[in-house]
Amino acid sequence: MRRAEPQPTSGWGNNFHSLGNRVSASSIAELQEIVAKNGSSRGLLPVGLHRSYGDSALNSGGTLIDMVALNQIDIDPLRKSAVVGGGVTIAALERAALKHSLFPPVVPGTGFVTMGGAIAAEIHGKSHHKTGSFSQSVRRIVLLLASGEITHLTPADPQFWATVGGLGLTGIILEVEIALRELQSNAVDVTEYRVKNLTSMIDLLIRSDNEFEHTVAWIDLSGDYRGRGVVSLGNYGATPVKIGAKDSKGPSIPSVAGLNFITPLSVKAFNEIWYRKPLKTGPVSLPKYMHPLDGIHNWNRIYGDAGFLQYQFVIDVGQEEIFEKLFAGLRGLKAASFLGVLKKFGAASQAPLSFPRPGWTLTLDYSMSVPGLEKFLREFDQELVSRGGRIYLIKDSRVEAGLLPAMYPELNRWREIRMAMDPNQLWQSDQARRLHLC
Amino acid sequence: MLNGFKSIGRLALIGSGSEIGQALVTKLVADNSPEVILIGRDGDFGLDITNKAAREGLVNQLFGKGDLDLAIIAVGVLGNNSAKSEIENLLDAMDVNYLGTVHLLALIAERMQVQAHGTILVISSFAQVRPRNDNFAYGSTKAGLDFYARGLAAKLRGTGVEVKILRPGFVKSKMTAGMTVAPFAITTEECATFAMKALKSKKTVTWAPSLLKYVAVVFATMPAALFRKISQR
Numbered sequence: 001m002r003r004a005e006p007q008p009t010s011g012w013g014n015n016f017h018s019l020g021n022r023v024s025a026s027s028i029a030e031l032q033e034i035v036a037k038n039g040s041s042r043g044l045l046p047v048g049l050h051r052s053y054g055d056s057a058l059n060s061g062g063t064l065i066d067m068v069a070l071n072q073i074d075i076d077p078l079r080k081s082a083v084v085g086g087g088v089t090i091a092a093l094e095r096a097a098l099k100h101s102l103f104p105p106v107v108p109g110t111g112f113v114t115m116g117g118a119i120a121a122e123i124h125g126k127s128h129h130k131t132g133s134f135s136q137s138v139r140r141i142v143l144l145l146a147s148g149e150i151t152h153l154t155p156a157d158p159q160f161w162a163t164v165g166g167l168g169l170t171g172i173i174l175e176v177e178i179a180l181r182e183l184q185s186n187a188v189d190v191t192e193y194r195v196k197n198l199t200s201m202i203d204l205l206i207r208s209d210n211e212f213e214h215t216v217a218w219i220d221l222s223g224d225y226r227g228r229g230v231v232s233l234g235n236y237g238a239t240p241v242k243i244g245a246k247d248s249k250g251p252s253i254p255s256v257a258g259l260n261f262i263t264p265l266s267v268k269a270f271n272e273i274w275y276r277k278p279l280k281t282g283p284v285s286l287p288k289y290m291h292p293l294d295g296i297h298n299w300n301r302i303y304g305d306a307g308f309l310q311y312q313f314v315i316d317v318g319q320e321e322i323f324e325k326l327f328a329g330l331r332g333l334k335a336a337s338f339l340g341v342l343k344k345f346g347a348a349s350q351a352p353l354s355f356p357r358p359g360w361t362l363t364l365d366y367s368m369s370v371p372g373l374e375k376f377l378r379e380f381d382q383e384l385v386s387r388g389g390r391i392y393l394i395k396d397s398r399v400e401a402g403l404l405p406a407m408y409p410e411l412n413r414w415r416e417i418r419m420a421m422d423p424n425q426l427w428q429s430d431q432a433r434r435l436h437l438c
Numbered sequence: 439m440l441n442g443f444k445s446i447g448r449l450a451l452i453g454s455g456s457e458i459g460q461a462l463v464t465k466l467v468a469d470n471s472p473e474v475i476l477i478g479r480d481g482d483f484g485l486d487i488t489n490k491a492a493r494e495g496l497v498n499q500l501f502g503k504g505d506l507d508l509a510i511i512a513v514g515v516l517g518n519n520s521a522k523s524e525i526e527n528l529l530d531a532m533d534v535n536y537l538g539t540v541h542l543l544a545l546i547a548e549r550m551q552v553q554a555h556g557t558i559l560v561i562s563s564f565a566q567v568r569p570r571n572d573n574f575a576y577g578s579t580k581a582g583l584d585f586y587a588r589g590l591a592a593k594l595r596g597t598g599v600e601v602k603i604l605r606p607g608f609v610k611s612k613m614t615a616g617m618t619v620a621p622f623a624i625t626t627e628e629c630a631t632f633a634m635k636a637l638k639s640k641k642t643v644t645w646a647p648s649l650l651k652y653v654a655v656v657f658a659t660m661p662a663a664l665f666r667k668i669s670q671r
């Protein structure tokens with residue numbers, strides 16, 4: 001077990017920093033020792049790679065337990081499944097699975113996400129309309145409880161569903177069994193279309209969901225905010241492609257104090273170039289298709305010292321009007337977002353705090369230094385709630401606690417299950433404190 | 439907890455009767471809706487700041503219900519109650535401005551260190567710069583408080599907890615009603631603007647108005663005879 005001096009830590013959005021102690025454990029016995037010996041009233045929190053954007057993986061005054069050393073991977077080609085440690089990354093699992101022509105059915109936009117983080121956030125990918133969210137392929141979770149006991153949870157247990165989307169507040173995910181899907185090759189056959197506005201984007205996504213395993217649209221929210229963009233559709237392909245250089249060799253954005261590359265002009269210029277780029281068609285390697293930004297390390301640093309936030313919400317089909325309000329508001333603020341992402345979700349999972357549910361999900365990135373952004377988003381949250389929408393908590397650093405019960409009507413059910421699993425509040429996070437989750 | 443914009447989630451105003459404190463809270467809630475806890479005679483909690491057990495009880499209550507991001511310490515008496523003797527007034531000022539306030543400051547700092555975050559704003563005074571015949575008793579208590587707060591600020595570096603000191607000059611308020619208005623006088627509203635500046639500043643000490651920083655240097659280094667003459671006006 002390694003302990004480090006408290007140092008300021010932030011989520012991927014690099015906005016708010018919090019001082020927590022950090023220990024890293026490389027075995028279950030060490031984790032049990034950490035749990036047994038905790039004497040601080042500020043509690044413990046298991047963390048992965050801090051790819052959550054806000055304060056989900058922060059615990060000021062308490063202890064962060066770094067899980068990345070729990071990285072063993074066991075693939076069972078016959079059962080088409082994998083048993084993996086809580087610290088294994090999606091990228092590592094993909095590499096191991098691809099050797100057996102297998103692949104995790106649900107992967108997020110970056111491969112730098114651990115199994116623990118994937119379950120605690122109940123992540124979704126471009127395949128949500130077909131496969132549902134991450135938990136749909138999880139057969140078993142091995143969880144270390146606050147009492148020090150180890151429990152094996154399956155989808156038949158309410159504790160399983162409290163842990164899925166449970167933001168690290170039910171215990172430490174030690175090991176996971178995941179169902180993998182069989183592939184013919186390591187490639188996705190991609191088709192892209194340029195669309196001039198939001199209406200055509202929505203139409204195309206609706207028409208394509210049936211035929212394509214992966215659907216997503218990149219939307220340009222700068223300039224005239226009409227929502228032009230590129231719709232990207234993909235199916236697992238039959239023709240293999242050569243996988244390029246390892247992602248770890250990619251370029252890295254240095255940290256330069258006081259620098260913020262993101263201005264309405266630079267964003268507009270970037271989005272313009274990107275909109276005009278040649279469209280992709282044909283086979284693309286799975287990792288490259290799934291995790292387009294993973295070649296550039298620390299891209300979050302382009303936002304400079306102020307940091308940024310990612311705002312992601314879901315709204316029912318039929319409520320598309322809300323996009324117009326959003327776009328008008330953002331135009332008013334002159335707030336330009338680097339490529340936004342629009343996707344149509346399929347069915348929800350049973351997890352009380354799971355974010356995805358049928359409807360449209362839109363994701364936008366903004367520098368914290370956009371004047372008026374805080375107030376605007378607060379007002380937009382109200383509008384969202386009045387239309388029955390909600391935001392994704394793993395990306396959040398600013399929603400008002402009072403809106404949560406409306407966004408997540410099963411919050412209290414989750415609280416009850418959680419309370420029974422951790423009556424002495426061992427698991428704590430800054431987000432849990434800010435949103436009065438526990 | 440602070441949010442991603444570093445906006446305050448929960449704050450306490452200790453000395454809810456303080457007009458500077460009230461004006462500051464008004465500014466703090468303008469863009470955001472933090473939970474505000476008012477402590478004082480007509481606040482959410484009463485507090486006899488001269489009572490040790492009351493101070494401890496208050497801090498337990500405050501921190502028992504969640505993290506505190508900001509404590510504004512705006513208690514203080516001038517010690518000019520005409521119904522009391524000079525010595526009694528001195529004792530009052532010492533009890534409230536020094537003993538009570540410094541103890542409270544130390545208790546809050548201790549709890550914020552456990553949280554590993556939080557800011558304490560201490561309202562000091564220009565009066566602590568150099569003793570003047572008409573207010574050196576008051577000034578001495580503020581000097582003691584200011585000295586302690588500066589030491590605490592330095593000690594807490596790197597813990598996530600910050601102590602900020604605001605040193606206002608003459609502020610036109612109920613507290614100073616009837617007194618001769620001094621040069622560089624500001625309104626409570628203006629003073630609150632400087633308090634906002636203090637909260638954002640990387641520096642420990644903020645003067646209100648800013649110019650007082652230089653006036654203080656002049657005051658502190660001025661020959662005694664000249665100072666006597668000026669302060670007798």
Ligand SMILES: Cc1cc2nc3c(=O)[nH]c(=O)nc-3n(C[C@H](O)[C@H](O)[C@H](O)COP(=O)(O)OP(=O)(O)OC[C@H]3O[C@@H](n4cnc5c(N)ncnc54)[C@H](O)[C@@H]3O)c2cc1C
Pocket residue numbers: 012045046047048049050051052053056057067086087107108109110112113114115116117118120121122123124125126166167168169171172173174293394429
């Ligand atoms: C570029 C990028 C693209 C992304 N794309 C997507 C996407 O397409 N879809 C999507 O859904 N999300 C996406 N995300 C969000 C990301 O998937 C989640 O934030 C995920 O939780 C990050 O995992 P992590 O390992 O970094 O966990 P951290 O950020 O370190 O922690 C996140 C949460 O997981 C908990 N946790 C971590 N490990 C454990 C454990 N072993 N046991 C129990 N709890 C644990 C923590 O306590 C915390 O609450 C993206 C993020 C980035 C930066």
